[in-house]
Amino acid sequence: MMAYLTFHPISVESLRADVQGPDRGGTCVFMGTVRQDDDVTSIEYSAYDEMAIGEIERMLAETHERWPEARVMLQHRLGMIPVGEASIAIVAAAPHRDAAFAACRYVIEEVKQRLPIWKKEMHADGTATWVDPSGKPVAGGLRDR
Amino acid sequence: MMAYLTFHPISVESLRADVQGPDRGGTCVFMGTVRQDDDVTSIEYSAYDEMAIGEIERMLAETHERWPEARVMLQHRLGMIPVGEASIAIVAAAPHRDAAFAACRYVIEEVKQRLPIWKKEMHADGTATWVDPSGKPVAGGLRDR
């Protein structure tokens, strides 16, 4: 069993080893990697760890209820992540591909909505901006909705 | 650029390296692995190579037309593949996850319908059965539809 949150690079291979098995013929993987938007060089991820782990456990329990034949694992990386490296990986293995795709997609959508995790973009010029969920940078402290 | 057909184990890492890039933040992978149905120990895959390669090139061209921002690669393994190992891997990387999931799913559905590739299941007792597309074994020569 792997940790849900890690400060190290994510090993998709290890996640796969956790969920694959001889009766599961379809595996769907999703990886989110840090994108080079404008002059972003890396993103610093921080979390409310205890709550994030609780939410992940609930998400995986919901996934298991909806697709009992699927096995799903996810790992979210925290700390400074350079462009091109993965911030999250989700692996869903199931006897057939429908369940593998559906379970994997369900988890990433829930992650985006529920996980108490935040991104701070680091720019080439040394400045940093917090990212809001719509993907727009938040410059000051008063621009929340 | 990797070969579409191979007789060696598939390296998903190499496929990913082929399609990932700093402006593509979402990557969806599908892997089909040999499932341990009943007493199946391995499956022998054979292909009409020249046609399969042509179909794969057409599929990938269609995918590029529908999701121009996505980069997609696939590899299908041939020969004897033991239970648990991958017969196919598809990797789709795109700036955002919608296109990555959609392109990956499109390719596996087309593969199932169009690729001139066949499976022969090897059983623990030494017998072998051809698999028809509905997944049912075909015992004799006259049971085609």
Next chain:
Amino acid sequence: MATVTVRFFARYAELTGCESAAVAVPPTATVSDVLARVRQTVPGARDLPPRPLAALNLRQVKLDTRVSDGDEIALLPPLSGG
């Protein structure tokens, strides 16, 4: 009085310059009341948005949820995981 712990994350931790604060509120207080008290006692907290996301004991809650002695309230900037 009830004493609760308030935790600040990400940009809110930057605004307040602090990661957590102990706050005393009446026993009938809600998360909103805790937030109002935080605004008075934690300097940078005046710049928090009027209705931030909040969690109570590790679950998201509405701002009118009642709090109890020993609870942990967290103020969460818009989530951006994944």
Next chain:
Amino acid sequence: MATVTVRFFARYAELTGCESAAVAVPPTATVSDVLARVRQTVPGARDLPPRPLAALNLRQVKLDTRVSDGDEIALLPPLSGG
């Protein structure tokens, strides 16, 4: 006459015991005509299904498609890739 190559795959190759055969047909022949000729000349081919999947020069075609000298016709068992 036109001479075409017929290729057999997977179970059909097992039935006929051969991977390919050269077949001579009239210049106006269709894939169906090639198939009929194959049934006469290749021993195990009698057991082929009445209307197998067929490809002409690497593309799936209907059985009434015309063939030309030098074409490659392939007879394909139900596909099961992936």
